[in-house]
Amino acid sequence: xxxxxxxxxxxxxxxxxxxxxxxxxxxxxxxxxxxxxxxxxxxxxxxxxxxxxxxxxxxxxxxxxxxxxxxxxxxxxxxxxxxxxxxxxxxxxxxxxxxxxxxxxxxxxxxxxxxxxxxxxxxxxxxxxxxxxxxxxxxxxxxxxxxxxxxxxxxxxxxxxxxxxxxxxxxxxxxxxxxxxxxxxxxxxxxxxxxxxxxxxxxxxxxxxxxxxxxxxxxxxxxxxxxxxxxxxxxxxxxxxxxxxxxxxxxxxxxxxxxxxxxxxxxxxxxxxxxxxxxxxxxxxxxxxxxxxxxxxxxxxxxx
Numbered sequence: 001x002x003x004x005x006x007x008x009x010x011x012x013x014x015x016x017x018x019x020x021x022x023x024x025x026x027x028x029x030x031x032x033x034x035x036x037x038x039x040x041x042x043x044x045x046x047x048x049x050x051x052x053x054x055x056x057x058x059x060x061x062x063x064x065x066x067x068x069x070x071x072x073x074x075x076x077x078x079x080x081x082x083x084x085x086x087x088x089x090x091x092x093x094x095x096x097x098x099x100x101x102x103x104x105x106x107x108x109x110x111x112x113x114x115x116x117x118x119x120x121x122x123x124x125x126x127x128x129x130x131x132x133x134x135x136x137x138x139x140x141x142x143x144x145x146x147x148x149x150x151x152x153x154x155x156x157x158x159x160x161x162x163x164x165x166x167x168x169x170x171x172x173x174x175x176x177x178x179x180x181x182x183x184x185x186x187x188x189x190x191x192x193x194x195x196x197x198x199x200x201x202x203x204x205x206x207x208x209x210x211x212x213x214x215x216x217x218x219x220x221x222x223x224x225x226x227x228x229x230x231x232x233x234x235x236x237x238x239x240x241x242x243x244x245x246x247x248x249x250x251x252x253x254x255x256x257x258x259x260x261x262x263x264x265x266x267x268x269x270x271x272x273x274x275x276x277x278x279x280x281x282x283x284x285x286x287x288x289x290x291x292x293x294x295x296x297x298x299x300x301x302x303x304x
Contacts (some may be wrong), residue, residue: 015039015042015043015046015109016109016111016247016282016286016290016293016296017247017280017282017286017293017296017298018042018043018046020280020298021043021046021047021107021245021247021298022046022047022050024243024245024275024276024280024298024300025047025105025107025243025245025300026105026243027047027050027051027055027105028050028051028052029104030051030052030055030104030105030242031051031052031054031055031056031102031104032055032056032058032100032102032103032104032105033047033051033055033056033057033058033103033104033105033106033107034057034058034059034060034091034095034103034105034106034107034234034237035047035057035058035059035060035107035109036060036088036091036106036107036108036230036234037060037061037088037107037108037109037110038059038060038061038066038067038070038083039061039066039070039109040066040069040070040073041059041069041070041073041074043107043109044057044059044070044074044081045073045074045077047107048074048077048080048081051080053080055080056080056081056082056100057077057080057081057082058082058084058095058098058100058103059081059082059083059084060084060086060087060088060091060094061083061084061085062085062086062087062136062137062140063136063137064085064137064139067083067085070083071083082098082100084098087136087137087226088108088226088230088233089226089229089230089233091230091233091234091237092233092236092237095237102239103234103237103238103239103242104238104239104242104243105238105242105243105244105245106234106237106238106242106243106244106245107244107245107246107247108227108230108231108234108244108245108246108247109247110223110227110246110247110248110249110253111247111249111292111293111296112124112217112249120189121133122134123144123145123189124213124217125189125213126189126190126192126193126207126209126213128189128190129188129189129190129191130188130189131144131146131187131188131189132144132145132146132149132186132187132188132189132192132216133145133146134216134217134220134221135220135221136221141220141221143220144220145216145217145220146185146186146187148160148216148219148220149177149181149186149192149216150181150185150186154174154175154178157170157173157174157177157178158170158171158174160215160216160218160219161173161174161211161212161215163215163252164214164215164218164219164224164252165211165212165213165214165215165218166211166251166252167211167212167215169199169200169208172199172200173196173199173200173212176195176196176199177195180195189213192209192212193207193209193213196208196209196212197209214250218252223253224252224253224256227253227256227257228256228260231244231246231256231257231260232260235264235271235272235303238303239303240303240304241302241303241304242302242303243275243300243301243302243303244272244300244301244302244303245298245299245300246298246299246300247296247297247298248296248297248299249295249296249297250295254279254297254299257299258279258299261274261299261301262274264301265301270304271303271304272301272302272303272304273301273302273304274299274300274301275300275301275302276298276299276300276301279297279298279299280297280298280299280300281296281297281298282294282296
């Protein structure tokens with residue numbers, strides 16, 4: 001996740017927990033690193049600066065726009081970069097197509113990229129009006145957030161809002177949505193957010209639609225299923241003594257990472273050693289500079 005500003009088709013951004021990631025991946029001893037969520041290349045640049053000159057970064061991203069921007073920003077390292085336009089759930093088969101075999105480290109940065117949030121046409125945010133889309137890869141993904149809101153049953157919506165949004169008003173919101181969509185389908189982000197706000201009172205700083213939008217994004221992109229499968233593939237592909245670092249931004253993701261690391265560290269013939277007994281979080285200084293990172297948690301494990 002990054003705090004991002006767009007100016008003349010160029011993005012500047014601040015990657016989260018940058019120093020901590022580089023330190024815990026022990027990069028001077030590594031050669032091949034996979035950044036499974038390349039984004040705009042912020043972490044990849046820092047990794048390349050700390051790798052030996054013979055080292056390479058293999059960057060995955062489902063969004064072709066991110067690949068394009070990252071290539072421009074990392075052109076200095078073009079001989080050390082391998083770009084793969086694919087979701088990291090397909091990393092095993094995609095890596096087979098490259099000449100890279102031994103993977104020394106993996107980085108998962110699970111935050112939604114700021115260009116997604118800041119571009120109203122992508123439909124991730126209700127701060128500005130845009131179509132209810134939320135697909136990371138519009139070319140290959142068919143189901144949009146509008147499809148979920150307008151076509152899923154009330155029971156399915158309640159489950160999604162509860163499980164993926166941890167929304168305590170899930171039933172009330174779902175019932176109101178189903179009633180309203182019979183008269184007028186939901187098409188825009190602001191239309192949906194305003195409808196939720198009318199049915200659920202605001203408490204504190206969080207907008208009533210925040211958790212529902214999170215739940216919709218997770219459902220549209222199958223994020224939690226992809227995370228579990230991606231982590232398992234990464235552990236399988238990792239070399240002995242290689243490291244895997246994961247930055248999560250909400251409790252559902254962090255719980256998955258924590259439990260998987262713990263299970264693999266406890267099973268017979270232990271697979272992993274947990275490097276970070278407690279998650280590493282941003283410093284107050286980093287949060288002041290980049291408020292979007294305040295919920296970030298970094299967990300690191302090492303292959304045995």
